[in-house]
Amino acid sequence: VISWTTMVRAYSDHGQIDEAIQLFQHMPERNVVSWNAMILTFAQHGCLKEALQLFETMPARDVASWNIILAAYAEQGHLKAARLLFSLMPQRDVISWTSMITAYCKEGCLEVALELFQDMPNKDVIVWTTMIVGYALWGCLQEALYFFQQMPQRDLTSWNAVITAYAQHGHGRAALKMFRQMQLEGISPDEISFCSMLSACSHDGLKNEGCHFFTLMSSNHSLTPSLEHYSCLIDLLGRGGQVDDAEALLNNIPFDPD
RNA sequence: CAUUGGUCGACGCC
Numbered sequence: 001v002i003s004w005t006t007m008v009r010a011y012s013d014h015g016q017i018d019e020a021i022q023l024f025q026h027m028p029e030r031n032v033v034s035w036n037a038m039i040l041t042f043a044q045h046g047c048l049k050e051a052l053q054l055f056e057t058m059p060a061r062d063v064a065s066w067n068i069i070l071a072a073y074a075e076q077g078h079l080k081a082a083r084l085l086f087s088l089m090p091q092r093d094v095i096s097w098t099s100m101i102t103a104y105c106k107e108g109c110l111e112v113a114l115e116l117f118q119d120m121p122n123k124d125v126i127v128w129t130t131m132i133v134g135y136a137l138w139g140c141l142q143e144a145l146y147f148f149q150q151m152p153q154r155d156l157t158s159w160n161a162v163i164t165a166y167a168q169h170g171h172g173r174a175a176l177k178m179f180r181q182m183q184l185e186g187i188s189p190d191e192i193s194f195c196s197m198l199s200a201c202s203h204d205g206l207k208n209e210g211c212h213f214f215t216l217m218s219s220n221h222s223l224t225p226s227l228e229h230y231s232c233l234i235d236l237l238g239r240g241g242q243v244d245d246a247e248a249l250l251n252n253i254p255f256d257p258d
Numbered sequence: 259c260a261u262u263g264g265u266c267g268a269c270g271c272c
Contacts, residue, residue: 001260002260003260004260005260005261006259006260007260008260008261009260009261031260032261033260033261034260034261035261036260036261036262037260037261038261039261039262040261040262062261063262064261064262065261065262066262067261067262067263068261068262069262070262071262071263093262093263094263095262095263096262096263097263098263098264099262099263100263101263101264102263102264124263124264125264126263126264127263127264128264129264129265130263130264131264132264132265133264133265134264155264156265157264157265158264158265159265160265160266161264161265162265163265163266164265164266165265167266167267190265190266191266192265192266192267193265193266194266195266195267196265196266196267198267198268199266199267199268202267202268226267227267227268228266228267228268229267230267230268231267231268231269232267232268234268235267235268235269236268
C-alpha cells in the first residue's frame with residue numbers, strides 16, 4: 001500500500017492527475033494515508049469539490065486529512081470555509097494552526113492572524129517565521145523584525161525570511177547586516193540567502209558588494225549560482241553602467257539562459 | 259526514505 005501511495009503522489013507531482021486517479025481506484029488496498037494523498041492530489045489541481053467529496057466519503061479521517069482539506073480551502077482564499085473546518089476538526093496540531101494563520105496573513109488579515117498566533121499552543125519555529133513573512137508581506141517590517149527578535153530560536157528559513165524582507169523593501173544595508181549576523185550565529189547561507197542578497201544589492205545599487213557575494217557563494221560556500229543569481233548580477237552590472245561586463249557574464253553562463 | 263504547515267530572483271506588460 002505504501003508503494004501504491006507513492007505512485008499516486010508521483011503521478012500527481014508530474015501533473016498526471018488522471019493516472020493518479022486510476023491508480024487510486026485500482027490499488028488493492030487503501031489506508032488513511034492513501035486517501036490523504038489522493039485528497040491532496042485533487043486539491044493541488046484545483047479540484048476542491050472532488051477533494052471535499054473524498055474527504056467526506058473516506059472511511060476514517062486523521063488530523064492530516066483535516067489539515068489537507070483545510071489548507072486546500074485556505075490557499076484558494078476561502079477563509080470562511082477554512083475557518084469553519086478549523087473549528088470543526090476534532091483536534092488541531094501545529095500544522096492546522098499554521099495553515100490557518102498563513103491564510104489570514106496572505107489575505108492581509110494580520111489582526112486575525114495575530115489573534116490566532118497568540119492563542120496557539122506550542123508555537124514552533126515555523127509559525128514564528130510565518131508571522132515574520134506575513135507582516136513583511138504587507139510592509140510591516142518593524143513588526144516582522146519584532147517577531148524575529150522574539151522567537152526562541154531561529155533557523156535558516158527564518159533568517160532568509162528577514163533578509164528577504166529587507167531586500168524586497170529596498171533596505172540593502174540592513175539585509176547585509178542580517179546576512180553577517182546569521183553567520184556569526186553559526187548558520188550558513190544557502191542559495192536562497194544569496195538570491196536575496198544579490199537582489200538587495202541590485203535594488204540598492206551596491207555593485208561591488210553584489211559581485212562580492214556572487215563570487216563568495218561558490219568560493220566559500222560551494223554553492224552553484226543558478227539562473228536567478230546570474231540574472232540579478234547581470235541586472236546590477238547593466239544598471240551600474242557596466243554593460244560590457246554584464247554581457248560578458250551573460251555569455252559565460254554555463255547552462256542555457258532563458 | 260508513502261500523505262498535511264514557514265523563506266527565494268530579474269526583466270517586460272497591464
